[in-house]
Amino acid sequence: MRAAEIYYDKVLAGILIEENRKSYVFRYDDNYFNDTGKPAVSLTLPKRQQEYRSEYLFPFFFNMLSEGVNKKLQNSQLKIDENDDFGLLLATARDDTTGAVTVKPVQRK
Numbered sequence: 001m002r003a004a005e006i007y008y009d010k011v012l013a014g015i016l017i018e019e020n021r022k023s024y025v026f027r028y029d030d031n032y033f034n035d036t037g038k039p040a041v042s043l044t045l046p047k048r049q050q051e052y053r054s055e056y057l058f059p060f061f062f063n064m065l066s067e068g069v070n071k072k073l074q075n076s077q078l079k080i081d082e083n084d085d086f087g088l089l090l091a092t093a094r095d096d097t098t099g100a101v102t103v104k105p106v107q108r109k
Contacts, residue, residue: 003106004090006041008032013041016061016103018086026058027051041101057085064093064101 004016006026014028028050032038040047042060052058065088066074072082080087093103 002086002090004086005104005106007102007104008039008041009100010102011038013038013101015106016058018057022055024054024057024086025051026054026061057089061089061093061103064097064103065089066092 001020002018005012006014006016011032012029013032014026017025017027019025026041026045028041028047030050033047033050038047042058044060045052045058056062062085065071065085071088074080074088074092075082075084078088078091080091089103090105093101095102097103
């Protein structure tokens with residue numbers, strides 16, 4: 001199991017968990033979910049529901065990844081399996097993303 005904290009404009013919005021390669025969970029942080037002034041992380045993950053489950057990496061997070069040659073180069077340089085989209089997301093979506101959402105790996109204790 002791997003997990004990532006999801007930030008929206010540097011505010012913790014939720015947690016993304018890969019239970020295994022066919023089971024993903026996104027759960028809004030309680031404080032973020034209950035703050036009506038905070039927007040949803042994505043149109044596909046509205047704040048009407050606190051927890052979402054999927055058999056594949058949610059499209060919103062998948063679309064934060066590079067494609068084609070850039071993705072192959074990142075996988076090669078970072079030594080990440082080309083089928084490990086969650087691993088690539090953890091490695092590349094920490095700071096310099098296109099939108100307001102960033103992804104920080106949860107450190108295991």
